Amino acid sequence: MSPYDPSAFPPFAVTVDLVVLTVRRHALCALAVRRGEPPFQGRWALPGGFVRADEDLSAAAARELVEETGLCAHDPDSPVQANGAHLEQLATYGDPKRDPRMRVVSVAHLALAPDLPAPRPGGDAHSARWAPVEALLHQGGYGREGEQAAPLAFDHAQILADGVERARSKIEYSSLATAFCPPEFTVGELRRVYEAVWGVALDPRNFHRKVTGTPGFLVPTGGTTTRQGGRPAQLFRAGGATLLNPPMLRPDA
Amino acid sequence: MSPYDPSAFPPFAVTVDLVVLTVRRHALCALAVRRGEPPFQGRWALPGGFVRADEDLSAAAARELVEETGLCAHDPDSPVQANGAHLEQLATYGDPKRDPRMRVVSVAHLALAPDLPAPRPGGDAHSARWAPVEALLHQGGYGREGEQAAPLAFDHAQILADGVERARSKIEYSSLATAFCPPEFTVGELRRVYEAVWGVALDPRNFHRKVTGTPGFLVPTGGTTTRQGGRPAQLFRAGGATLLNPPMLRPDA
DNA sequence: GTGTTTATCGTCAGGCAGACGACTATGATC
């Protein structure tokens, strides 16, 4: 067969789904939207949508991110911009039965964002919220208001689990944890990011030595914080280094 | 718009492309096929093909791998089988202009295989060969027979570069380097795999201490090799461990 | 002031990696 005969290959729908992670109140949270239509009507799902005819995959992901959160994705090569989130491709899911209606291949992306005031319910989503990943992943967990959480729609639980695992491993050997922080942050805030993502407690003294001793990870801005209780902390910005060598190892793992 | 109206989303062709890597004569080599049709007729490309209507992405990749090389992919959960290769999803490439004829989204996969007798020219490919990745990646490099190597077709140079980088980093913290080796191998053979993939020289003594001291990485089979020149070496099989902790760090990097 | 909280600096022991010496066991060469 000619591989270029338009009738010789099956047509697919291609979507992007987003795993948008942030740290809120010491917990790793993901953005979830409630589905307004069948299948899985009323169930929580990851935000996403169809890739347009003349749109790159990363552009589609960035567009969905803006629609859902108002966040601008910045690519790693450009300088950090305000309100920017890290965005990268995660994996592609194409089980023939993952969508009961038709053949859909979804290119999942992972976004890491600082804590946002509130999920913006604009765009397609009828309602959106931040939910702790544990509650979303473990069927039978309870949401914030106490309602029983049903499993995520489609294969989104698997996608979310893969995204969380990617984030957990990637902050080990890269400076990506700063993507969870505002433009200026303290060592303690960065440590609480690691603790929330990994779900462990870290020694503040060893953590401080490690991150301040890694060249290019943090650059002091000169300012300090006045915060409730405790000695004021030095403020830092993310440095130019993207890879941590040696890595920040999580306990046990 | 309704996201489920079949006319509401653009149709895509979905393919899988394969980065098949092996180590031959101390060099990291990739499988390349020569294109028999335009566009890029006569140029080298990565093997690949369309995903079938009712076929999972990984199944399509495994099918293409068999067609091109005769290798059976084994998923990481099942026990290692003879003539098996490691296969994993790499990334998805969907630039609207990556194929001049139509909109094609390609889900690239990475395969790692032991050195094979010869590329099997069966299947669609008119001709196939193993080529050092350096020759394939650097435009203007020269092939084995001295002919000038043209750049790979489509965005396959980028895909190959991403696959090579994935392999280079993954053998750091996993036992995947054994996928380049036959079922039984010596520490020296494994070291030469690392040296070929990374393009560096490693200290044989420190390497031996590291790999034999990592629990679950290697299990001795009891046998030894009779090889030309040098003291016979102990034979090993790949152990059950998949993650190396602490990792095998490549020099500098 | 006293207590609490958080940030930051220091110290010490253990583990691991790089550099490298030494010994072993084979084939090749004279």
Added chain:
DNA sequence: GATCATAGTCGTCTGCCTGACGATAAACAC
């Protein structure tokens, strides 16, 4: 057979990094 070249294996030493943890500093609450 002696010697050499080659490759594998075992040890030693040193420096760096990390985990455990003591001590000090600077804010707030009472």
